[in-house]
Amino acid sequence: MSDLPALDVLLPIGRARLEPLPGEPELIALFGAGPVVRANMVSTVDGSATGANGVSGSINNAADFRVFRVLRALAEVVLVGAGTVRAEGYTALDVPSDLRDARSALGLPADLELAVVSTSGDLPDALLDGARPPLVVTVADNPALGGLRDRIGPDRVLVTGDAHRVDPRAAVAALAERGLRRVLAEGGPSLLARLVDADVLDEVCLTWTPQLVGGPAGRILNQASWLSPARSVEPLHLLHADGVLLGRWRVTRLGA
Template sequence: MIATLDGAGTGADGRSGSINGPADHRVFDVLRSLADVVVVGAGTVRAEGYGDLSVRRDLRAARAARGQHADPELAVVTRSGSVPDELLDAAVPPLVVTAADGDAVAALRRRIGADRVVAVGTGDVDLGGALAALAARGLPRVLTEGGPRLLGDLLAADLVDDLCLTTAPLVVGGPARRVVDRGGWLAPPAAARCAHLLHGDGVLLGRWLLDGPRSGALD
């Protein structure tokens, strides 16, 4: 995730891409190269224009040495089952993570194949069940790139081990969302320890270890 000095998770265009730079892109590329699957909320997929995921050529040898596929899978989390057509119609569609009783589950299975639909939870997506299902598919190394609502839900469910947060040297003002957007307080707050804090091109690149367990309750 990335935030400005005044806490905005995006620029005025509503996209995180407008507040990042080369240093953040380097970290972004490395994190993707470590993941078996990148889990992203459907709103962020639409806002950021997600497509096929690819790993930089110079990072592929390390993936192969770890026994990973050449590129990570994309998993889109959606309560409604709504995913952009261009992704569903791709040669390799994303994994779609949705509630088992959702209205769109049957149509998604017909369109992209039952093996590409991860349907867990009643009334809402069971994120813990989804991560377990992904691990059972051979995808245990999970990276989430947001958005803020998905990150909030994962934090509330005690499902985040590391938080990699870039601080961009910008002040944007405006009504932008923070990197965690949950509507209620995390109770108790998620405690974090700094694993490292790097500096490059005026950008702070932090990795924080979250010390669970916590209740995940919201006030």
């Protein structure tokens, strides 16, 4: 844990500094582990969701990695778009060994599932053919649907939409039916925008990395139209380490 930084608690006021303790009990208690659809994203100060190489890994940092580990340990499934899987090189997910006991104490399963949103099923062979293939969230008119079911098993293919578009509400419901109610959405920006637009996102965790990169990169939400209405968010906490700010907000649902 010595390579992970301590985190100053800026909000709520009066909280102690969070040292990187074995099992991360303080950080886990701060985030909580109730059933939730939570997004985790990173951005530069000038609003870019990636660096010049087009991936978020180039703007990550040790403080972000500390929270990232805990958020995954608190999730039952990581939901991510196929483009992000290909760009970021996703493989089957493992919970860090030092967080497994804390995860077990919360009644969470030992394995962390990966669910990939893909209307085509075009995913890396190494991921589909691995010992732990992902859940694939897809559409009824996917031309490769039959082959995908044969390849990874029909129980790992979730049909949650048609007309070349996954329904975010149906996707979250399908995961919940499998007992996967603690969802961590890791992007990309198009998928995150659709989750917000469908009113299924409960929380946004966002790290601001102290960089200015310019360029044409998109923001953490990416869609052609404005959200209508815009969604209000309530700050839950704000952490700091070495110029990095890590925030967490509750998203106000339209029906709330």
